[in-house]
Amino acid sequence: MEILVILSQEHPSLPLAELRAVLEAEKISFRIKEAGKGHAIIDAPPQAHRILKERLAYAHEVCQLLTSSGLDDSEDAFRSIHWKDIIEGSFAVRIRKLDGEIDSQELERRLGAIIKEDTGAAVDLEDPWTLIRPVLAGERFLITRRLAEITKDHFNQAKPHLRPFFYPGSMSPKLARCMVNLSGVRAGDRVLDPFCGTGGILIEAGLMGIHVIGADIDWKMVEGTEQNLRHYGITDFKVIRSDARNLKLQEPVNAIVTDPPYGISASTAGEESEKLYREFLDSAHPLLKDEGTICMAAPHYIDLEALMDERFHVREKYSIRMHRSLTRVIRVIEKI
Ligand SMILES: C[S@@+](CC[C@H](N)C(=O)[O-])C[C@H]1O[C@@H](n2cnc3c(N)ncnc32)[C@H](O)[C@@H]1O
Incomplete structure (x- = not known):
């Protein structure tokens, strides 16, 4: 047809x-x-x-x-x-x-x-x-x-400030859903967000019947994500407190979908985030199944390609202008 x-x-x-x-x-x-x-x-x-x-x-x-x-x-x-x-x-x-x-x-x-x-x-x-x-x-x-x-009811109802646990800096549910989709997963697969924050990405994946695993360095976020996932009726999840760079999983995942922090102060943001991103990518490799995918957001000032070794390949790249000083770059990265 x-x-x-x-x-x-x-x-x-x-x-x-x-x-x-x-x-x-x-x-x-x-x-x-x-x-x-x-x-x-x-x-x-x-x-x-x-x-x-x-x-x-x-x-x-x-x-x-x-x-x-x-x-x-x-x-x-x-x-x-x-x-x-x-x-x-x-x-x-x-x-x-x-x-x-x-x-x-x-x-x-x-x-x-x-x-x-x-x-x-x-x-x-x-x-x-x-x-x-x-x-x-x-x-x-x-x-x-x-x-x-395709009505927008869900995206309006799932806006970050309407969830039981809210924290500024959450991604819109629409972009979160799109990132899960770009990662190429389907119902029954396993998705990890190692910087899960309030759980926005995991909510979208969970609603699609995907088994979701979250991690955050901050206990408040871990508990908040659990609360938010339950609020949307998602039961097939695990949320752990861990530094994304030391994360250990019992089983590898089909995809990592994530929105890591963009840095704290404007002057050092680039440098701090580069170190975090490099170390995270390094540790993410064994967490992914063969031919697994990472769909990840990063600020425009981070040259992620320069932080990756030959074990990864950037397959797709999309820029989204957020405001005058920030463009978000969404990359779809393949594990080789
Ligand atoms: C930009 S927020 C994620 C927002 C999330 N996508 C949402 O919709 O709520 C980044 C999160 O990373 C966490 N974080 C920062 N450094 C971390 C690290 N080294 N390991 C794990 N989590 C970390 C922060 O606590 C914060 O919750």
Whole structure:
């Protein structure tokens, strides 16, 4: 099936990278046919939409691509579709503009009338059973049926200040989810965050059915993470107090996903963090399974590549500007 994924436009490359990583982690056979502004078209089995809805952070909707048209011949394209095979129950036509501007309301009415004439189905603009979604992408309409909506409810409810244990410096749940996805893990795998703080990354991984292990040098954080994980109904976890550089595990993990501290004072931050990061990477190697992955955030002023030896390889790298003086760099690192 041709599937159109409407991606977030918050970042130029992370949303597509996350989509690819989830499809690969879930071992879904797929091919990316097109990647454009705010969207990707993939060839994948129909059931892929369920997994994408469950896992993706930087995406809005997953739709079945029916056909495409130019801006002036969308009505002809609508007439060429056999709607009786597509419409179940009531329906509505709602255009989504990704790129470009048109008068949607008038066109939605005309397109809806074509479907109504073909099927006799009831129109329900409030809560339709089938949502027909023509997506405006520049000079084209991608005419689709929505399969799943990725609501932001979870990301709003899981904001750090709404958790039982809060401490400043927590990562947004959306980015935490995306980092877990980039690490390539799936339900049943084991993930470690050795600088777990308030547990933001572990919450996202735990909610995906991953066995989570956290460590922090500070007891307050260890207890806070446990409290937060329980709050989200996560039971398959272990949190230990340890320096990330001396951490010992009984079994290696599939991935390490982490957001280490960025340094204390501005003047010495680079130097202190470099030492910590180097020592951490050194000690992380045996904690990972063969071909395991590290997905790690670091401030832009740390040249992580220079701190790594040949046992690691940086496969992907994404910069996220936080404010004037800080850009976060997310790296996906492979154990060789
Ligand atoms: C930036 S915070 C992590 C934030 C976390 N991602 C969250 O969402 O809450 C870094 C954490 O690393 C811990 N930490 C600092 N040095 C450490 C070390 N050497 N070993 C383990 N944890 C350490 C701190 O106590 C702090 O909780």
